[in-house]
Amino acid sequence: MQRRLGRESLYVPSCRLGLYVALRHWCPPGGRVLMSPVNDDVIFFVVLAAGLRPVQAPLKAEDGSIDMAAVPASVWNGLSAVLTTNLYGNPDPAAELRARCDQLDIPLLEDAAHAIGSEVAGRPVGSFGDASVFSLSKHTGAKTGGFLTIADPALRAALERARDELLQPARLSAEIAYGLRPYAEAGVRGLRLVPAARATQRLLGLQEREDIRMELRPDELKQAMTAAPAPGQGLDDFGSWVRVDMHDYRLRPGGLRLRRTQRLLSRLEGRLAAHRAGTERLSATRWALPRPGPVQPLFRVPLLVADRDAAIAALARRRITVGYLYDPPLDAYAGEVFTDPSPAPGPAAWFARHALPVDPLIAGQVISVLTELGAQPARPPTAADAAEPSAQGEPGV
Template sequence: MVSAYAELEGRMRDRLGGRECLYVPSCRFGLYLALRHWCEPGGRVLMSPVNDDVIFFVVLAAGLRPVQAPLDPLDGSIDPAAVPEAVWQGLSAVVTTNLYGNPDPAPELRARCDRLGIPLIEDAAHAIGSTVGGRPVGTYGEASVFSLSKHTAAKTGGFLALADPERREELAAARDALLHPPRRTGELAYLARPYAEAAVRGLRLVRAARATLRLLGAEERAEIRMPLRAGALTRALPAAPALEPFHSWVRVDMHDYRLGPGPGRLRRTTRRLARLDDVLAAHRAGTERLLASEYGTPGNGGVQPLFRVPLLVDDRDGAIAALARSRITTGYLYDPPLDSYAGEAFTDLSPAPEPAARFARHALPVDPRRADEVLAVLRTAGIRPAHLSPTPGGAR
């Protein structure tokens, strides 16, 4: 087990220029470890309101109060210039999102966190191949978390990367204390999942495919956001920090998020990670084509190998329906923003919510490997681009 972890960790360490890496069963699990290690319960954490709701519940499970940040409406990145000084002064940490692989302004956020004496934690689940300021995303924070469920499609695993290697032993012990032991049934289900999904999709049994995903804990949402269940959440909050009271929220779409990996899972993950450079090249090429289209937005520097490219469309529901008719599924939607979803009972509201709301309403996340298919469908269906202006005062 240790040797298998070491091989995966070594490969990721090389990608991050020598930054210490700790294998974790999921990005959300790694983020929980980081928040518990660097933040005292009761602290306030700046985060993006256009984000997976699971991450919101991870912050709550860590005993912290989410604070929703203003965003740039063109790419969904945090807009530091729009965060009021009073908000900065009340923070315990900043958590980036790097939405779809578009980097948050880590150099600016790093400098701000240094002045405040608070940690920067980078959620790089979508950004394993992205760069910012000439460095890989994930090399600015005290900690960063990566997912192997996204670009590598391993459907399991991730990394907690550390700026200070001397913290590794303590965090490894905390990880091991929270892990559930590997289960034979879980291992068999994981190994069978790709074949089951391929079979039902190959037969064009869409409803059966969705039922299979639900059975495997990979799809549990009737809507974009999971039900908040405000009453149950209110009752869970006093028990934080702890994972168990928040398990029903944190596990959504990934029931094995804290399951220790068996040998089969580790072997598949290692093979997938070894092919990552080819995958990133394909994502980068597709991203370039999509951003150059009428639906794309100008980038802040070179083209990134985005996990999903957020095309900006006037009628997103119409675009999703047109793509569905061509058997192209749209996922990774994060609408409405978390402050609208959760309300001020559970989060500090964004001081400038409209840019995030506009981005969330018009962003159509597209797999860049299907760029040409998607553009053909949107143009044939007469889907018009949305023209959003940058945040007033935004410097980027």
């Protein structure tokens, strides 16, 4: 990662822990962080756990990136940091955000979990911010690990200490479970037992999401927010939200985990090439909008489909699961008690409702299903659409 980005890189057991370390280091308690409302709710809770106030940014409807022109001056002037998302690997305007953050003398933090191979303005995503975080659960498929990278190498020792203070001891049981997980998942898929496995998880109370978003539990969340964000305390108070989908996110990695992660990371360039090829194929379909510049190795390609629920159901019938949906946007999900809403929420809501995140490694299968279904493309709303909602109450549908 240091060779790839040209900056110091620190291994962390998860992207979310790396982001927490960065937020605590660069942002004052009570600070306000501009972020995307079309984002994983876990990241929203990481920001809250760090003792900060999320501020939801307006987005561009066509790709879900931050729309800098729609952020009012009053919002810019009250910020303590900007956090990019690079949704599905599509870059946010990092160069322009870097310049604006420099003007305001605030840090730019890049969440590059989906964007380990993406580039913007001729540079890798993750090379613009004061800090950036990467996930190895995505393109490599390691299901563990990540990197915190920093522009100032003099900060490495302090950030390493902060990371180590938050780590929990390695557990043999967790290492064994991690080692067996790929074989168990392959067996379940091979025997076509995925629906039964999910039903069992629900029965045993092991499935933490009944819907796209996890349950907010506002009363408990208010209680957690009253605690002082001392080092580590925030993660303890917000643990039931931050650990969702990854309970070992703070676990000190053992040898088995590190060896497997290293082996998968060594194959990264081949995986990126495969993602790039699939992205190019999906981007040529009627459900994709033209993307300027070189083809990115997107983690997921957000096709824009008029009836996304019907498309998801059709794919499920072919045993293709659609994940990484972020609907509704975080301001609609959490409300003004827990976040500042976007000053222009319409485009984000439209994108969240119509984006169908497709794994580029199965591009051919998805194209076949959508073609057979007769799925119609959705087109982003125009300014006129936004001013005059449709009969369905949603612009441009």
